[in-house]
Amino acid sequence: KRFKGMGECRCPGFGSLSNQHRGQYGLIATRHCRESTMSSFTNYLKRESSEGVTNPWYEWDKDFDASEESPAIRRRQLARYLSMRKGARFLLLGEALGFQGGRFTGIAMTSERIILGKLADRGILPRHVLGETPGVRTSRTDAKPDGYTEPTASIVWPQVIDSRIDTSDIIFWNAFPWHPYDPRGGPLTNRKPSRQEVEEGGRVLDVLLRQHSIATVIAMGKTAKGILEEAGIPATEVRHPARGGATEFRRQF
Numbered sequence: 001k002r003f004k005g006m007g008e009c010r011c012p013g014f015g016s017l018s019n020q021h022r023g024q025y026g027l028i029a030t031r032h033c034r035e036s037t038m039s040s041f042t043n044y045l046k047r048e049s050s051e052g053v054t055n056p057w058y059e060w061d062k063d064f065d066a067s068e069e070s071p072a073i074r075r076r077q078l079a080r081y082l083s084m085r086k087g088a089r090f091l092l093l094g095e096a097l098g099f100q101g102g103r104f105t106g107i108a109m110t111s112e113r114i115i116l117g118k119l120a121d122r123g124i125l126p127r128h129v130l131g132e133t134p135g136v137r138t139s140r141t142d143a144k145p146d147g148y149t150e151p152t153a154s155i156v157w158p159q160v161i162d163s164r165i166d167t168s169d170i171i172f173w174n175a176f177p178w179h180p181y182d183p184r185g186g187p188l189t190n191r192k193p194s195r196q197e198v199e200e201g202g203r204v205l206d207v208l209l210r211q212h213s214i215a216t217v218i219a220m221g222k223t224a225k226g227i228l229e230e231a232g233i234p235a236t237e238v239r240h241p242a243r244g245g246a247t248e249f250r251r252q253f
Helices: 019-045 070-083 126-130 151-162 195-211 222-230 246-252
Strands: 090-096 170-176 216-220 236-238
Touching (some): 019 070, 019 195, 070 126, 090 151, 090 195, 151 246, 170 195, 170 222, 195 222, 216 222, 222 236, 236 246
16 A cells, blocks of 8 residues: 555565565665665766766766765765655756856755755755755865855755745756856856757756656746746746846745
8 A cells, every 4th residue: 555656666675575574664665766766867967078068977077076986976966855855846947057056066056065054054954955864065175165155056045945845845957957167267167058958958857857746847047948938848937046136036936
């Protein structure tokens, strides 16, 4: 009964359990299966390496990442983040990963300082993002001793929390889920993704929406709104908080 309508867990070893033990370990196995499913989702984030784009889940840069393990850490953090939100009703769609946010955490609109508890004085706690799982920084400590902080993340997270939305009931994502940067300025810059890149990101968004029961999609900015309209996905548009839009974003949200 516990698994009725949920599909059976296909985690290694679970299929060999007796019915008695399946009932005993059902909840644990279900959670493990959910996290395994989210881990497999990161496979959709693999892409051919290209100039002007960093894939934080599968690429590492010796000049900016703490170690070769950094991509694996970011994959685990994203998988944990999404597994906590399997039943989320809301999705907030931005434009693309920023170098001060998801580039080093693996999670859209989320900075290292948030998952490290450095913004607790502003009411943003690591558990809002990853539950009881400790967040791990992946950037080099000699660059930013306290980790990177992102303006958009510092606006969006408090707004969600102040709106009394359960933080596990909303997913942050981007039209182009990877980090686009200006080759002339280097990997620690941001740029607007091209139309072709947004179309590429749309395929990943489709998978994400199929894996979750999202009832309301909120488009943060024109780029996000455009990709949703082309896909025929109804969405409410709010102002992007960047470039002086914070006040309007808060009001509309």
